[in-house]
Every structure is written in structure tokens, then in C-alpha cells.
Amino acid sequence: MTLAYAPSSPAATTALADVMERLGLRMNFAKDEEIFCQDEEADLTYIVVTGAVRTTRLLSDGRRQVGSFYYPGDLVGLETGDIHRFSAEALSDCVLLVVKRSALKTFAGDEAVDRAIWEATRRELERTQEHLLVLGRKTACEKVASFLMDLAEREGGEQISLPMGRQDMADYLGLTIETVSRMLTQLQGASVVEFEGCRRFRVKRWDALERLAE
Amino acid sequence: MTLAYAPSSPAATTALADVMERLGLRMNFAKDEEIFCQDEEADLTYIVVTGAVRTTRLLSDGRRQVGSFYYPGDLVGLETGDIHRFSAEALSDCVLLVVKRSALKTFAGDEAVDRAIWEATRRELERTQEHLLVLGRKTACEKVASFLMDLAEREGGEQISLPMGRQDMADYLGLTIETVSRMLTQLQGASVVEFEGCRRFRVKRWDALERLAE
């Protein structure tokens, strides 16, 4: 069986995938199904094979923060300590490779695996720090522009698809769905992007998008 | 020479400190002096010995995000790849242990050093994720309350000192100095905390502070 890893995945992850392939399990999750839960013990590690995953954190009054989105080739649930600090849910129907941490630990001597995990953690930290800047110091419009740009850069094609709904975008960016919607309309009005349906778009003026995203 | 590590520092860091003590250099930095710079090559790693450090990120128009604050025992400048994604500056006059990464790499086989670096990175990621939640989904009042609570928990004593000014707090929390100031006044008015001068405070009602911080 061959996995369709996204081009963004570093070669290092392949070694890990091989190990997980041997030790692990393939699992299917339906859209919105819970993969693991906040405050739950973290003894499994996951790689996305197909579909996409979001991690979320809930405040007691229902406010929600989306931590990150994960695509084919990405490691999920590694970034935490012994207890998951975020929940993970399937953004769409998806397939994951699952392996016990203890099983991975027996491979701790395997340098390629070590490095793959290390690399994944480092990238996770970098992404989180980038996210921090967006949440702390950007306007609603800039937030949405940054988000579209990230997606566009990740996919690379002409037509870019949004695997998540407006609520997920809003909770990722620290906004409301209404504001996200308004900003999308505004960006379209300025001919920066163009939507075909609410789940597909293309970039019309790349320079303008970059400038808005800073 | 003995280092006065904060209680929050895990024992693992001590092994790393020992190595850095042997391989590295002690350096003094004056308040507001730059330790390393955004977009600069990252070939050094630092441990705070005395004083405190902030990491910052600048947008082209001058908006600033403070990434984190570092206290005695904390590792700085490890979280990045080959290029620093944040600048680091001395919050106060301070002493740091500095070592070349290449020198550390020759100790890569040393498990204690490995683990210390790994632990530091993991904690950094957790702190950043917590920060994310604060920036994305909390009100100004909750942000300030969370911040004071973090400080209070870290220090543990009755009297807690703020090593940073209002602008640094504001840039850490994604607010303006005026809003930070207003929230502090408000928290004082509600008898949640009490300030003696603008750099020292004590918690009067822990439960209220906890509730505000969520």
C-alpha cells in the first residue's frame, strides 16, 4: 500500500510512516468524529493518511479555539505531554495511521524515527508561533487573508479547496463566523480572491493578498 | 559556581546546564539589549542565569508581538530552526550562559542533554498553545487575569514582582498599554489583586482571579 503524502511532508516523516505502518493500525473516522479528547491520556500517536483533522480546545463557557489543521502526512497528537491539551476531530471522513507511544518508544534508538518526531515537533512549534502572531496582532481582514494565503501556499494549485467550514475558520482565527464571512466578501469585492461555491476559491491578485497578510 | 535555578526548572535542565557550563560562555546583557535578532542565523543557544528575557516579533508597520518571557533556568533560542523567528532582548540586566549549537551537537549522544532539550521544546510548545487560547478567545480582563495568575503561580510567594513594563504585557496579550492599565485598575477595584507601586502586587482573592482567568 502506498500513502499519498502531501508535498509539504518532509522525507523524514516517511521513515516514521514505515514504522507506524508495521506497528500501527489504520483507522477510519467519520466527519466530526472525535479522534481523541482534551484531558484524556495520550498514549496514541496518529498520522493523517487521507482527509483532514482539526485540534480544538474548549473553555468552560463554550468558547472554542481551533489549535491547528492537519493534512495527509502530518503527525497529530505528538505535541502533547502525557495528557492531551487539545481534542482532535475529523474535519471530513478520513483515514489515520495509529500507533501506541510505547511501541514507538521501543524504536527510540532508531535515529530516523527520532528525527522525524523531533522535526514534526519543531514544525508544530513554528506553526504555533506563527499562529500566535496572527491572533495577537492582526486585524480581522489580515487574519482571513493570512489564512487563505497559508492554504493557497500549501495546495499550490490554481483552484484551492477549503476543507473546513466557516465556524472552524472563525475559531482558528479568533473571530465569529459573521466576521469571517464579511471579510471573505470584502476580499472578493476587492478582486483579491474569487469563490466558486463556499468551499473553493482561487487567488486573483497574489500581491494584494500577500500585502494584506503582511 | 552554583546557578540559582527557579523551582520551575526540571532536574533534566541541570545536565544541560552542566554541559553548557563547560562548553559555553557567561555573558552579561544590559536592560533592553538585544540578545539575538529575528531573521538572524541561529547558531547559539542560551540559558538564563539571572534576570529575564523576552522574545518578540515585529510586523513591518511596527506592531509587535511578545512571544514569551524567560526566567532563570529557562532555555532560550532553542525553539527555532536555523533562522531565528523571534528576536530576544534582555528584560532587565541579566546573565546568560551561551553555547554554540555545533558544540551541543557533539553531545547529541549524551542522553541527558538530548532529553533536556526535548523537554524544553515540549514545554515551550505547551506554553505557546496555552498562549494561543488566551490570545484567541479571552477578553481583555481575562487576558490580564491569566497573566497575573501565571506570574503568581510561577513565583509562589506572597509578594509578586512584575519584571516587565506595561508595553511588554500589552504586546504579550495582544492589547494596548491603556487597556492593560485599565484592567489592572479594575482588578484592583474588585479587590482581586493589590499593587504596591506598578511593579509589585499580591493576590487578595485567589478564587476570583482563577475564575476570571478560567
Add this chain to the structure above:
DNA sequence: CGCTGGATTGAGTCCGGTCAAGCCTTGTGG
């Protein structure tokens, strides 16, 4: 004692949130 830079306070504005209505898409069953 006055000087200086940081902190506080106040008044007014605006961005993004809230609440509510309407629209579009998607899927389902007749």
C-alpha cells in the same frame, strides 16, 4: 527639587461582536 519616562485616566471613535432575517447548497424522499 524639578525632570523624565512610564503609568493612569478620560473622551470619543471604530472594529468586530450580537442578534436576527434571509439566502443558498446540499441531500433526501416522494
Add this chain to the structure above:
DNA sequence: CCACAAGGCTTGACCGGACTCAATCCAGCG
């Protein structure tokens, strides 16, 4: 294949929390 329902998305009116700009206060220091 169409009708309809349901959920998600968009739009509008209004509101309020945080920002801006400006004046003042205060602490630390020469």
C-alpha cells in the same frame, strides 16, 4: 426529477469593548 427540509452561509442593523488620542499623574533619579 422535483419539492422540500435543514443546515450552513451571507447580509443587515445595532451595540459594546477595545483602540486612539490626549491630558495628567506619579515614581524614580539626578
